[in-house]
């Protein structure tokens with residue numbers, strides 16, 4: 001399987017364009033989050049301060065990419081949008097805010 005088809009659990013012919021695009025976005029988000037984790041670990045492990053700075057710069061850019069994808073997902077998935085609106089940028093106990101299932 002190539003690129004965006006990797007990780008599909010159903011035949012692509014049975015999936016709508018919307019579901020395939022959401023799959024592309026979610027897969028890309030996973031990759032960006034992995035990159036954040038990798039850069040952060042490498043920066044912490046690096047002994048050279050300039051390399052550490054470059055790796056931390058790269059980590060911040062991966063966070064930017066992840067947030068761009070989250071915003072695309074929010075605009076294309078009403079359930080994600082509802083959950084984000086409810087949980088993000090709030091204060092206090094996160095679990096205390098649990099919504100009933102949609």
Ligand SMILES: [Fe+2]
Pocket residue numbers: 057061
């Ligand atoms: Fe950069």
Ligand SMILES: [Fe+2]
Pocket residue numbers: 032035061062065
């Ligand atoms: Fe990235």
